[in-house]
Amino acid sequence: MSRIALPTTIALFLSLVLSSLLHANDEPLPGARELSRQGPHEIRAYTTAPIPDTYRQATIYYPLAMEAALGGVVISPGFTQGQRNINWWGSRLASHGYAVLVLDTLDPQDRPDVRSQALLAGIGILREEHGREGSPLHGRIDRDRMAVMGHSMGGGGALIAANAHGEEIAASIPFTPWQPAAELGNTRVPTLIIAGEADRIAPVADHARPHFSALPEDIPRAYLEIAGGDHFIGNNRALEWHGLLGRYAIAWLRWHMDGDERYSEFFTGEQARDDEQHFFSRYQLLTP
Numbered sequence: 051m052s053r054i055a056l057p058t059t060i061a062l063f064l065s066l067v068l069s070s071l072l073h074a075n076d077e078p079l080p081g082a083r084e085l086s087r088q089g090p091h092e093i094r095a096y097t098t099a100p101i102p103d104t105y106r107q108a109t110i111y112y113p114l115a116m117e118a119a120l121g122g123v124v125i126s127p128g129f130t131q132g133q134r135n136i137n138w139w140g141s142r143l144a145s146h147g148y149a150v151l152v153l154d155t156l157d158p159q160d161r162p163d164v165r166s167q168a169l170l171a172g173i174g175i176l177r178e179e180h181g182r183e184g185s186p187l188h189g190r191i192d193r194d195r196m197a198v199m200g201h202s203m204g205g206g207g208a209l210i211a212a213n214a215h216g217e218e219i220a221a222s223i224p225f226t227p228w229q230p231a232a233e234l235g236n237t238r239v240p241t242l243i244i245a246g247e248a249d250r251i252a253p254v255a256d257h258a259r260p261h262f263s264a265l266p267e268d269i270p271r272a273y274l275e276i277a278g279g280d281h282f283i284g285n286n287r288a289l290e291w292h293g294l295l296g297r298y299a300i301a302w303l304r305w306h307m308d309g310d311e312r313y314s315e316f317f318t319g320e321q322a323r324d325d326e327q328h329f330f331s332r333y334q335l336l337t338p
């Protein structure tokens with residue numbers, strides 16, 4: 051061993067020890083069961099944040115007491131639907147430590163491109179809540195960690211937003227997305243697509259599967275298709291899927307938005323293989 055090598059080795063070892071000790075989230079990795087239900091944080095919600103001219107109204111869910119800065123998630127409902135159809139995500143994600151803005155579109159029939167504008171405006175609102183005196187989120191938001199989600203045309207909106215304004219977005223999770231002939235080749239945002247095999251409103255052959263194929267090959271992306279799942283597997287009434295979908299969504303946010311690599315385990319480990327066997331008609335995880 052040269053004179054340089056030993057100190058270098060020691061330094062490398064120490065830096066590894068130190069970086070693991072100083073990991074952003076020094077909490078132990080939860081088990082699959084903990085990630086499949088409400089999280090440890092008590093939550094609150096409010097509707098008094100400013101409203102941009104691209105959506106009608108919104109509710110912001112957040113963990114009441116949490117010292118770490120909060121990443122944000124903005125969520126759009128689908129065609130003719132509203133917050134009431136998808137807001138279980140607000141309380142679920144907030145209880146796991148995110149600030150979550152669930153919106154109502156201006157018109158319930160707004161198309162995906164309008165929803166993409168609403169999602170981007172929601173990100174702006176969450177960022178501004180950080181600086182707004184009197185906001186429950188004053189001083190609590192991490193402006194660099196913002197994600198988009200959406201159901202159906204809202205999922206189409208998430209895909210469009212991530213493709214057009216990826217610099218604003220750290221993770222994207224469209225569920226049962228609807229957007230014909232989506233051009234997604236500019237997407238730089240790690241994207242998890244959640245789909246239902248038996249979706250008759252946004253058939254996977256015309257929507258979710260081509261969406262996944264249209265994403266560039268050099269970004270992290272995952273495709274999760276529930277065997278026999280319909281258009282509404284990610285919505286409030288699909289109680290039987292909340293545990294599983296919540297777990298994958300939270301793990302995706304932790305991994306790709308918060309940068310906690312440990313959460314890749316939830317996509318590659320024994321639980322994922324078990325899910326694949328029992329619940330998925332198709333499952334792909336592609337990381338460059």
Ligand code: 9J3
Pocket residue numbers: 127128129130201202203204228251252
């Ligand atoms: O947001 C959605 O549920 C889209 C499905 C749909 O009915 O589109 C037809 C125009």
